[in-house]
Amino acid sequence: MNEQVDTAPAGKRAGRVRDADRSRAAILDAAERLFADLGFQGASLAAIADRAHVSVGLPGYFFGSKEELHDAVLQRVFDRRNEALDEVATQAEQVLDQAPEAGEEALRLLIRGYVDFLLANPTFVWLLTRDALEHAGRREELPRHDQRFADRMVAVMTRAGVAEATLAPDQLFLSLIGMCYFPLEHDATIVAGMGQRGWTRAFQNRRVDHIVRLLLHQIP
Template identity: 35%
Template sequence: MKKQGTTNLRVEAAEASKKAILDAAEALFAEKGYDATSLQEICDSAGVTRGLPGYFFGSKDGLYRAVLERSMARAQDLVTYLREQIQSKEVRGKELLKIIIELLYDEFTSHPTFIHITEWEALHKGRYLGNLPAQLQVLRDGLQVLQEDTSLRIDAEQFLIDFFSLCWFPVVHTYTFLKPLGINIQDPEFKIRHKHHVVQLLLRSSQI
């Protein structure tokens, strides 16, 4: 019994260290990009020994991919939830689209680090993210979910492009365009106003 308890503690400690490394890596990759971030910086930020990232992820490249895949897993969970909402048939048409937009908006604004990492990827023509199987699959799944419900009657591809454009800009340009205007994207009142604005714009552009 004591041995089992010790094993559980070791597993929990390992998982906690792994999460700390992923969290630190995500924050640093978002702030500095892949090339300018060192494994030592990640270890210092995570409070772990130098060898642990290699033990868990094999290399800096492996750690970076793990960070991207964790973000894709969050997105896949959201797509699964949206599919369940559509299949439940409890809400339809404009109300369903409103729910979808609000859920996507909350996911975007609550995880700005992924958007910042994606911007670094864009500067390098998506050298990792553009070829990540999970990224490709979640986008395909997202399109399929939007196309599954005929009550939506939207151009799914254009809808996603419009949504990303409306939500991406404020997160990416927090310090370039919004700060000089005195706008704080983390201000709850701004988030409420902006989400309402995004919802209304996208609903008006739909054929519902």
């Protein structure tokens, strides 16, 4: 079989690659927003193409199916999470390396960093919430959990003097994620019912202070 050779000038080939990369990124951006807003069932490939300003067949061309596109969107937000939280853990570790007694400062960096990531990435919260509802028990092959960050978080808390980090590290990690995540996920229900708004910076500043005191057993 004769292999087909692209005889277009190098500049045109590079232009096509850049256009393809831009189109793929636009599709992922549009899909992330629509899957977060409407869920997997509610967002169609046609709607995603329209929002991305590409031809209706292009999402299928790049990703094959809506399921595969959804997987790609989730993986992209997980990669974004992992990169952000890896940096947060490094900052907290550096604080403790320079001043082992600065446990409270390290904890505050760790928790504020995670909260800041959530505030800057609301689609992450809604994608995971909708995914848990729509695909429970059917998407175990795509990791939702970053074990590297969990291990580093527990190690920082251990060095900072958090007793539960040694006694029940898995439970502590789950509790910490829940304390940060829950007010955002339930902002329009429980939090709003209390007359507060979880997505505001003022609320989250108080939240971080509360969690740090709780971890260090400093709540009177």
